[in-house]
Amino acid sequence: MVHLNNVMQYYINNIKKELKDLALLKHKRALDGMSLEFQRVFTLLPALFHFHHPALPGYLNEDTPMGIACYQGSDEVFAQLKNEFNFNLPQTLNKADISALYSMGSTCSIGQSVTSDLDIWICIENNLSAVRKSSLQKKCRLIEQWAKELGIKLTLFVVDVDRFINQHHECLMGENCGSAQHILLLEEFYRSANLLAGKLLLWFAVPANLTVNNTTYPSYEKCIEALVEQKIIERDQWIDFGPLTGLSAEEYFGASLWQLYKSIDSPFKAVLKTLLLEAYSWIYPENKPIAYQMRDFIQTFKSNEGCYLDSYYMLLQRISNYLIEIKDFPRLKLVRTCFYLKVNEKLSIANSTPSWRRKVLEDLVKQWKWDKQCFAKLDTSHTWKIEQVREIHEVLLQTMMTGYRNLLNFGRRNNLDSLISPQDLAILTRKLYASFEVLPGKITTLKLNISHNLQEEALTFIHVKEDRINRAGWYVYKQKPILDQIIGHQYLEYSKYLVKLVSWCYFNRLISDSTEFYYHDGEDRDKAKITKFIDDLKQYFPIDVPAATEEQLYGPCEIRHLAIILNLENDPTTQCELDHEINTNILNYGKKELSLVGSVDLLYRNSWNEIRVLHFSGTLCVLEAIKALLNRMHKDADLPNS
Template sequence: MYLYIETLKQRLDAINQLRVDRALAAMGPAFRQVYGLLPTLLHYHHPLMPGYLDGNVPHGICFYAPDEKQQTYLNEIMQRQPGDLNAEPVGEPPITGVYSMGSTSSVGQSCSSDLDIWVCHQSWLDADERQRLQQKCTRLEKWAASLGVDVSFFLIDENRFRHNESGSLGGEDCGSTQHILLLDEFYRTAVRMAGKRILWNLVPCEEEAHYDEYVLSLYARGALTPNEWLDLGGLGTLSAEEYFGASLWQLYKSIDSPYKAVLKTLLLEAYSWEYPNTDLLAMDIKQRLHKGEIVSFGLDPYCMMLERVTRYLELINDPTRLDLVRRCFYLKVCEKLSRARACVGWRREILTQLVAQWGWDEKRIEMLDNRANWKIEQVREAHNELLDAMMQSYRNLIRFARRNNLSVSASPQDIGVLTRKLYAAFEALPGKVTLVNPQISPDLSEKHLTFVHVPIGRANRAGWYLYNRAPTIETIISHQPLEYNRYLNKLVAWAYFNGLLMPDTQLHIKSSNNLCDLNKLQELVHDVGQHFPIRLPAPTPKALYSPCEIRHLAIIVNLENDPTSAFRNQVVHFDFRKLDVFSFGQQQQCLIGSIDLLYRNSWNEVRTLHFSGEQAVLEALKTILGKMHQDAAPPEAVEVFCYSAHLRGLIRTRLQQLVSECIELRLSSTRLEPGRFKAVRVAGQTWGLFFERLSVSVQKLENAIEFYGAISNNKLHGLPTVQVETKQVHLPGVVDGYASEGIIQFFFEDGDDEGFNIYILDETNRVEVYHHCEGSKEELVRDVSRFYSSSHDRFTYGSSFINFNLPQFYQIVNIDGQAQVVPFRSTSLSQLCMNTDEGEATSPLKQRFQLH
């Protein structure tokens, strides 16, 4: 046994050294400096070292001994400030080991790869010590970033996986969606930078089911030395709960990094295909390690992931996705075979062998190597292909879960965050600007963009067409348009936010009825560019879990329909003392003929809307205010862009004033006052904007009786509710503040007795109130989610339906005597059960609760 253990240790050390060498060989001097110094910076704590902060900070790595370069660095520190280097305290150091994981050291590591570091620590660190260590790691991340190296640290309690503890969803953490799968990835990709060897590698695969007993027997026989190994536990059975949550997480990642996510999502799909006898990839690598089969380019984890996915796709006869996954792998490796110079020889050698096996010709390789120069046609084709593959994989995951009547164990909050981001990225809605370039090509800018308007009555459908060419008959007639929309604002927004429209792009416009001229178009492009950055940081989990709010709003006036253009060469009679742009002159004409809205919300969606005619002002106001729930933060910016031929400044100022007043009324602290309204006179008629409890309504007011009747109706009746009790019930004010259009919301309120109340707001803020419910809230969460995931399909892609817009769950709590809304957290492990009967269509609420 001793000789067997020693042989495995030698193999492990040899593979680990190979991976360290490969990690350093693939990268530049800055990366090598950071990678080489991180163990030293975590072992010591010194004012002259990066990451230092005052106070007691846990430091010291088990079995750490500086190498030659690290010792040179330490000698320099000592020369600058002689004295104690403040090494680890007496006893076993607090840091068990430091490990890089993920693509680092594999063929998937490219010159632009980031670095994920697990800092495994002793379980006896208290909360304050962990916080101090995290603060130091955060400072080290900033130091690395200053050198151009992207590093993310993850503090891992050595007992985390044994106790099934989950992180929080944010940054690179997957929250409650992964456990065994995260450990699987760590075990197959970890590179020990300093600290203890990983014990899991020594346990034979046939003993995995009895992992703890086998480890204890090794200690009992003296085959292992106590406290010499990092023991995160064995790889248990992969549950369908975790599998579904992990799949959602990979879809979440695919939005920003599609090429890498395709590989990982298909690996999960391959796992599900083998279920319940899933052979995790880490187990496959360990099996080969124990047999001495150091094949597949030295057990390269990325190559082995490709092997597993290839075997799966060939078995199910899916050549389309197999071809895609090979191209994704090639692009992820980022070693251009059509060019003579190579970053690292061994990576080029691996890729050359694979490409020869695949039978690729030089033309295909050159096309992929030229990805940096792809333009919109190629990028959109690649985006649609990636999206097709991800959606096909997701559909297969859903079918697997339903077929086996399995559930997901992610918490409702994490599921909410994941589904919200998927909804924001993939949901196809009218007016939404689809972003087609998630890290596919760095530059989609065009030299020429031509906007062509086709009026009603022509062979082509009426509206605007966008071409990436100068407007000659030959180029327009012989080419398909890039994009079409009924309204110009949407096309401009699509071109701008997808990076086609840049400051040096030459604009052209053709409109037979002069809806918009070149000057207007150039002004619009300039205004949008000045007020809307193309890229923003990704929305936080908190933002995704909360109702979406308008962040940046542009109100675009008279772009396509300008009533003031008729004033040219005319005498217009009006009274300056009664100047009203909404009821102008003797004809009481509204000088706003069209309004386009362009806004970005807190989920980073970009939306456009168009309103035309005399009621455009009222319709636009009602729409804007309806998208603001009463507890929303005011928009960070509200801009009015006006393109009228005459009275431009006056129209812009008056509309800006009206919009500001209405937003203030909608979001002000006096929102609970009944009967609040704003009277607006448009085209000679008076209208009332009524700020009701959950929405804003518009009502025409012909005379004084009708006017006061409307106000008293608002006071007396408000919005209807479904009352289960016979006495009058009221919706709590704190629920009013969270009401948001477009999503279904459940609010739980614990009652004085053992029951609880439920307030439900649907997508149009219609209300149902259930009192004195009995049973389990967790059961309700499970059944409602199952009901909506199987019966209400709101996302359409291709011929299939997928619903990402799942209900959101909240709890009303009393904090310091004040009611507040917090995300619903299960007291036990919540389960969102997948529906086994796709035809189910009865309300799960009435199935599970007895209503008194």
């Protein structure tokens, strides 16, 4: 038994060494190529939570938890505290209210870039009173503010270790993830967590087969009891968030539903997470998340696998293998594009001191058989104009809808119909269609946040009449109306009606204060009306509005912002002689009893954040517009905001 214990002790010690070596490597990688401000915040964070002193950022004049278990600050950090804050180390510090600090998400991985946020978990072990925990959270807000002043987006989360063991579902990371993301959030933590200071994660040391000294235990908890009783581990050296068990179909469905819902507002950012969940659900009921893979590599001492267990690199591998298996090559191309942009290394620009990220990315693009032209285009994505953004928007749209269909199929395969909340599904469906459904009067807006500036220097609106080669309606070009500049160029957008076309340009941010407008409708070249219309839009119609709430999406759509545009398309007053003696009714004017309203356009944003245009022309246009408006403003509806 003593011999077996020694073998087991040797095994555990080697795992501890693997975990510490990985933490050191990832810490070094996290600092590589980052700004001095980032390096300063990242390096000092553990010391700011270990010590609590008026000279240091985050100080509160109240009983605030301090001290990190197993903390060993470097001489460089202590010198930095002395130089920057004139802080001298105390003689003794026996307190350890905090168990560990872990970074998670893209930090320390190839997915970390100079624009990445820092997400840090402050892990505590349930011995803090509510008052002291509140004090620790206040300290977190002060340290976040200190980082913000240095230009670093830092988010700190105080996390009880029993959050997952006892299945607490309070909001975490600013998201209403609830029980749907319970185990999958823990999986993401185990997959991406990197130790900054404190105790090691026990889950990585507990044998996957729950066997200790030739005895297999019935549960994860019993296995830990055996390791402690046989003095193979010292319990207070480890932090335990519990096992990754019970990944149910309901959780996969719920988490995928939430991720898909979230991705509608920032589809480019969420593609990788959404597809990872799809890849996990593809092999369900077999549960093999990436965190399991990482634990296997650590327990077999193969920590150099997967680019040294890089969470984003392994995520890319898992998604790629899945898409290749199902022969979905368009989405595979999109995933590689998203990954390339996430790493943000710009391979087309020479670099005399390449980072480790750049070297890995160079190997990947060789595997993908990308030529320089391919990644040079992506390297200039911040300068893209509407054509390139729309091209990738179409691919993202197809990806989202494919994911939505696959999610519904997964639900049906696993008989989840009765477990799916009809309200949740209705809200997701409505949000998907409100964002992406193409309808005749609806303005499609591109929400990718790739390019920094979609504005154009000049926009030319040209009208084509009936009985011409091109279909009748309005076309917009991003050139000035010089014949040899227009000919051979593709128009940006077409609409049968001018209001919709101008609004499309406005809501997709093509129009700036300096944009020049040109207007051709046969012989008429007067652009005054368009200019006035655009001025009105800027004044009354905000482009950015809060996202539709779940309550709004579940309820009937109501008009929120409304513009009624008269005679932009067809203006009878230009052909009319003033007549003060006969009849001055604008709908029945003068001797000829003409209507002075030739066209009415209703431009409105509804409570689902759709932007719609309705066009009416002819002698009955006013009545038709009023009828359409009343149909959309039912008696229980709130009045429009403006």
